[in-house]
Amino acid sequence: MRASRACRGDFSGASVRAKPRRTGCVRSRRARRRGSLGESDMKQIRCAAWALMLLFAAGARAQDCAGARAGNDPGCARASAARAAxxxxxxxxxxxxxxxxxxxASGERSKPSAERAAMAACKRKxxxxxxxxxxxxxxxxxxIAADKGSSVAVSPTAQAATELGLSICxxxxxxxCRPYHAQCSPAQWVE
Known part of the structure; x- marks a missing residue:
């Protein structure tokens, strides 16, 4: 005979084939149904726990603008980020x-603006x-002015532009050939 499954085998007697005495670890089916949870019971508990978690998670909401309606409300638009320097x-x-x-003209924000300002300055004279x-x-x-004509040049510095203009002339x-006028219009750091 096979020994039944038990927590402890308490064999009385010298024979190995003797039936072990039950020590309370192995329970009957009826006792299992009454007091302990079976596999199907655990599945039901897990399903119920998941359902509760989903139920409570459904109530979570993202923050909206204070007092504003949700959707395409222009009052809820994000402020644009400050422009970097x-x-x-x-x-x-x-x-x-x-x-x-x-x-x-110099220091103008656009080419047409600089050209208009230069033409206006010429006409004022x-x-x-x-x-x-x-x-x-x-x-x-x-x-660069010459006896009959003129030449122009552009360079990073006024001195370099003058030297280049004389060379071109x-x-x-x-x-x-002689320098007549040199002027710079450097980029401006804007914050």
């Missing part, structure tokens, strides 16, 4: 009238035939 380009321009002189000579951004410009075959 950055460099902004600044424009300069030269306009020349051979009889009245030069109109110059009495120019009637003002011609736009040069537009530049974040650099320096130089106007001489290579162009013009005589009497």
């Amino acid at each position: 950055h460099w902004e380009s600044r424009w300069g321009a030269f306009a020349l009238d051979e009889t009245a002189g030069l109109g110059a 009495g120019g009637r035939k003002c011609a736009l000579m040069l537009s530049f951004a974040d650099q320096c410009g130089a106007l 001489r290579r162009g075959g013009l005589s009497g």
Whole structure:
């Protein structure tokens, strides 16, 4: 005979084949049904626990704007982030009238704005035939006058722009090349 499953086997007698005495660990089916939980009971408890967790989780809500309606309410729109500090380009321009002189502009926010300002400055000096000579951004410009004509140049510094302009004037075959005007329009740090 096989020994039945028990917590402790208490064999009385010398024979190995003797039936073990029950010590209270092994229970009958009826006792199991009454006092302990079976496998199906545990499944029911787990399902009930999951249902409760889902039920309580359904009540969680995300925070909305205080007192605002949900949805496409413009009062609930997020404020735009502050713009980071950055460099902004600044424009300069030269306009020349051979009889009245030069109109110059610098520090303008756009190329058209710089060109309009240079033309207006030229006309304020009495120019009637003002011609736009040069537009530049974040650099320096130089106007070089010659006996018959002129040349322009752009470079990071006023001195470099003047030297480049003189070189261009001489290579162009013009005589009497001399610096007439140099002006810078550097980029501006905006916060």
